[in-house]
Amino acid sequence: MSINKFNSDLLNINNSSCEFFHINQNFNEMNIIETGPTTNYIHENIFEEDLSIIINELSNLYFKELNEGKESDIRKQHILDFIKNYKINLQEIIYWLLNNQHNSNSIHLLGYFYYYGIEVNSDKQNAYEYFKKAAELEHDTAQYNLVNMYIDGDGVDKNYDKAFKLCKKLAGKGCPSGLNLLGHCYDVGIGTDIDKEKSFELYRNAADLGNLNGLNNLGICYEGGVGTNVNKQKAFESYQKATELGSTNGMTHLGWCYEEGFGTDVNVKKAFELYSKAANLKNKYAQYNLALMYEKGKGIEKNMEKALELYHKTANLGNCLAQYNLAHMYKDGEGVEIDFDKTFELFKKSAEKGYSDAISMLGYCYNNGIGTIADTQKAFELYQEAAILDNNCAQFNLALMYEIGEGIEKNMKQAIYWYKKSANKGNEDAQLRLEELLKDF
Incomplete structure (x- = not known):
């Protein structure tokens, strides 16, 4: 989405x-x-x-x-x-x-x-x-x-x-x-059982009354088949209507449609224009998508300085994806000086918002003493948290800790369980490790 x-x-x-x-x-x-x-x-x-x-x-x-x-x-x-x-x-x-x-x-x-x-x-x-x-x-x-x-x-x-x-x-x-x-509430189960069909119906009712959030949510339902069948054209039209009514979230969605060719022909230039308009209106999602385009040189000449500027803007607005990307940049020295303290701080901020990739990387920081004192028990807890959220890398790292008894008592049964979880998602390292372990069982 x-x-x-x-x-x-x-x-x-x-x-x-x-x-x-x-x-x-x-x-x-x-x-x-x-x-x-x-x-x-x-x-x-x-x-x-x-x-x-x-x-x-x-x-x-x-x-x-x-x-x-x-x-x-x-x-x-x-x-x-x-x-x-x-x-x-x-x-x-x-x-x-x-x-x-x-x-x-x-x-x-x-x-x-x-x-x-x-x-x-x-x-x-x-x-x-x-x-x-x-x-x-x-x-x-x-x-x-x-x-x-x-x-x-x-x-x-x-x-x-x-x-x-x-x-x-x-x-x-x-x-x-x-x-x-x-x-x-029906969509995610707040105070009631999850009912995607009911959720879709309510979003549509709100959209019919001109509510911009309802229009955007209706588009997302059509985009992902939530409570209804996938309908790329209707998703595009919902985002387009929200955009016409001035929604910066709608502009961002519509920009994504043009970037990916979802419900319309690919038009990277149009995507860039929509992201730029919404970003100038301080939409943190648009700022993030625009930063990605500058970083990758997609639809615009590659410009790491501009990408970093936008990443910082949207990260300061609480965008967990931007915080995560910035953390990697500071870790690897990509466009900035390596700064492990900022790496740890940004992964932590992103993780606090429930982003599983950031939770996994925060575990990695604790495991390797990046920007903090090494703490294998804390690393284990974070890997476990992200693994339960179905994070592939965390599942592999959790399995590895169970296998070697790092941060937790050695448990081969749990190691195999989590290697299987990771392997089933296509993790080649997990597949190889699982194959080796199963030879002994």
């Missing part, structure tokens, strides 16, 4: 490899960044009662763009632009919200500012409490944010049952973002 499913696109897409707030009733103790005007000193062109209208308009804008599937960074920028256009100081908004917690829009918006750290220090537990309070007042956006917080365990303990229950409520209201998110 071109990139991962777009499940939630919450305030902070974690996405998770891939990797949200405690109401303090004493407003005087709120940790505001700078002392600012109270509502008694609001901009002379803005009456205090007008702020109530502005808060409602802000909430409506946020909800509209959430249901359209606009990316979180874009939504945030539009919120800030909206406030700027009214020539209101952000602290004026904050102080007004602190003293006017009388409706769900005000409660939710204050939680949003706490989540993002807008004019206040970021406090996800505090934001969670505001979202929870607004959600209890049937605020749809707050309920949506809570679902994602329960799924990710960000600012609150993970709770898939609560996430699924809230998600069903949102979808039942016909909320496009809720339909897409419920599709994700």
